[in-house]
Amino acid sequence: MPKVDDYLVGIDIGSAKVGVLIGQPDGTGRVEVVGKGLAPNRGTRRGNIVNVEQTVEALKQATEEAEVMAGVDVSRAYVGVAGSDIRSVNSRAIVSVARRDREITRHDIHRVLEAAQSAPIPSDREILHAIPQEFSVDEQGGITEPLGMLGSRLEVSVHLTTGNVTRTKTLQTCVNRAGIEVVEMVFEPLATGEAVLTDDERELGVLLVDIGAGGTEFALFLEGEVRHSAVLPIGASHFTNDLAMVLRTPFAEAERIKTQHGCCLPSLEDDGAGVKVPSVAGGQQRVVPKRELSEILNPRAEELLILIREDLTKNGHDDAFRGGVVLTGGGAKLDGLLEVAQDIFGCVVRFGLPQRLGGLVDVISSPSWCTASGLLLYGHAAEQQQGLKRRSMPSVRNLMNNLKSMFADLL
Ligand SMILES: Nc1ncnc2c1ncn2[C@@H]1O[C@H](COP(=O)(O)OP(=O)(O)OP(=O)(O)O)[C@@H](O)[C@H]1O
Ligand SMILES: [Mg+2]
Known part of the structure; x- marks a missing residue:
């Protein structure tokens, strides 16, 4: 099969599955989904790779399926990264513009972005994203492009996302062993946000919550940019575990019961209806009222969402999401x-479902496909910006990649 560079590939290595999407930009700014591959993944737990062989196998299987559907060979991809080792911090920096004309130059912007790296980052971590949120010139904030403005003091606030070096390398090794080059590792909520959020929501303030099998990632977007993000080690599989433990039923049965009959709001269930639950030792099955199932699932749902709310409160973002909350990932179902x-x-x-894509959209219309869809959109935006960069002066968003490599050099 020919290798075609005009295609974009997004790979989501999740704790439940590996999802691969191949997209083709249609030339009008839209991306058409032309290939999709899915394989169960037993090599990744809570977003961390625990078995390289199994992860590579799942990757190869999902990639082959997508390749056959699209009729192209996958050679490079945008790869999602998550896991409890991911940390995000906001960093600020100020520089003075001492020249007489006080006109802010590209050099001043580089200086202030460089200064923003002074946030202490341990040597076992590497920067995945360094996203300029806004600039201030003298006392005026909310500036996205300070180039050419007049002022004596230039300030920037940057959202830094870091990951554990070894874990990121392991992820890269798995992708390479499947014969694919990593174009960029993307912190999953950033990609997912591209696929499920509207521009208005991102501007107004929105909380994106991706409940995967092994963990939950969340990100707060405000005034168009990510302001806060974090990962919690509680995901949809914990709900299944709770059912398995309390009902003393095998995990696979608990998973089936959860997805077919589960509900985490007891008041939605009537007392009468019951569900057949096999016992672990293959003994007699019992009939458990649906309300009882929901009483088992409810505390976990509350725990997860309260932990997110507490994290936002701790970071001063209590009422920052006037655009509401968007739930996605398989667990959101x-x-x-x-x-x-x-x-x-x-x-x-x-609920958040993949939007903004064309082509085979019906086959990816599930919260489990939001991350892979977002990776296509993220990749498309990044490549368009690189194209623009070659033709014109870079904007603030275009500086993201420069800033990232600048930080990497300084680590
Ligand atoms: N109807 C449903 N009700 C509850 N949970 C569901 C339902 N359907 C799927 N799930 C859960 O969704 C999870 C898979 O979601 P998803 O595909 O987003 O995970 P993942 O991306 O592989 O994992 P992670 O992001 O944690 O690495 C499974 O744990 C499954 O139990
Ligand atoms: Mg996921």
């Missing part, structure tokens, strides 16, 4: 979760 989230966050909550 649990009945009743939307209502529980509405209660805990006290705002509008909706």
Whole structure:
């Protein structure tokens, strides 16, 4: 099969599955999905690779499926990264513009971005993203492009996302062993946000919550940029575990029961209806009322969402999401979760599905495909910006990649 560089590839190595999407930019700014591959993944737990062989196998299987569907060979890809080792911090820096004309130059912007790296980063971590949020010139904030403005003091705030060097390398090794070059590792909520959030939500303030099998990533977007992000080691598999433990049923049965009959809001369930639950030792099956199932699932749902709310409060973002909350990832499919989230966050909550893509959209219309879809969109935006960069002066967003390599040099 020919290798075609005009295609974009997004790879989501999740704890439940590896999802591969191949997209083709249609020339009008849109990306058409032309290939999709999915394989169960037993080599990754809570976002961390625990078995390289199994992860590589899943990757190869999913990639081959996508390649056959699209009729192209995958050679390079944008790869999602998550896991409890990911940390995000906001860093600020100020420089003075001492020249007489006080006109801010590209050099001043580089100086202030360089100064923003003074946030202490341990040597076992590397920067995945360094996203300029806004510039201030003298006392005026909210500036996205200070080039050419007049002022004596230039300030920047940057959102830094770092990951553990060894874990990132392991992920890269797995992708390379499947014969694929990594174009960029992308912190998953940033990619997912591209696929599920509207521009208005990002501007107004929105909390994106991706409940995967092994963990939950969340990111707060405000005024168009990410302001806060974090990963919690609680995901959809914990709900399954709770059912398995309390009902003393095998994990696979608990998973089936959860996905077919699970609900985490007891008031939505009537007392009468029951679900057949096999016992672990293959003994007699019992009939458990659905309300009882929801009483097992509810505390986990509340725990997860309250932990997110507490993290936001701790970081001073209590009322920063006027655009509401968007739930995505396979775990978001649990009945009743939307209502529980509405209660805990006290705002509008909706489900997030992949948007903005064309082509085979019907086959990826599930919260489990949001990350891979977002990786295509992220890659498309990054490559368009690089194209623009070659033709014109870079904007603030274009500086992201420069800034990242600048930090890497300084580590
Ligand atoms: N109807 C449903 N109700 C509740 N949970 C569901 C439902 N359907 C799928 N899930 C859960 O979704 C999870 C898979 O979601 P997803 O594909 O987003 O995970 P992942 O991306 O592989 O994992 P991670 O992001 O943690 O690495 C499974 O744990 C599954 O139990
Ligand atoms: Mg995921």
